[in-house]
Amino acid sequence: MTTENNLTFEEAMTKLEEIVEKLEEGDVPLEEAIIYYKQGMELSKLCHDKLKSVEEQLTQIITEDGQTESFSINEEE
Template identity: 65%
Template sequence: MTKENKSMSFEEALTKLEEIVLKLEEEDVPLEKAIDYYQEGMKLSKLCDDILKNAQEKMTQILQEEKMEPFELQGE
């Protein structure tokens, strides 16, 4: 993954990933270019996943510090 990708926000990475998906859906993408797009898309997907996991861990920590149960709905 490039240095540029590591410093991307979640929103930037998701937008770039959506652009790659649109490019891959085009019928006239050469195989080599499609492979490059796919590889970059997988890296962006992992980056988004890592950012979301980090955010979830932070929220869980905050809720535990406040002695609240994480992500539970009332009445269940």
């Protein structure tokens, strides 16, 4: 699935949704379902990695003097 790494987040999500729909129909042969499942897991990881990358980028603030500075948001429990 090396070509999948070139997908945008939105493209990967669309493909993942298509796979989920096929698997939810329930009439997919077992061997094919396993292939879909593996593809879905790879797409899920790709989406997670892209989101993690964006999250890391968003934890940097560019100050007025052009320097980057880390920050964090305390989440409410």
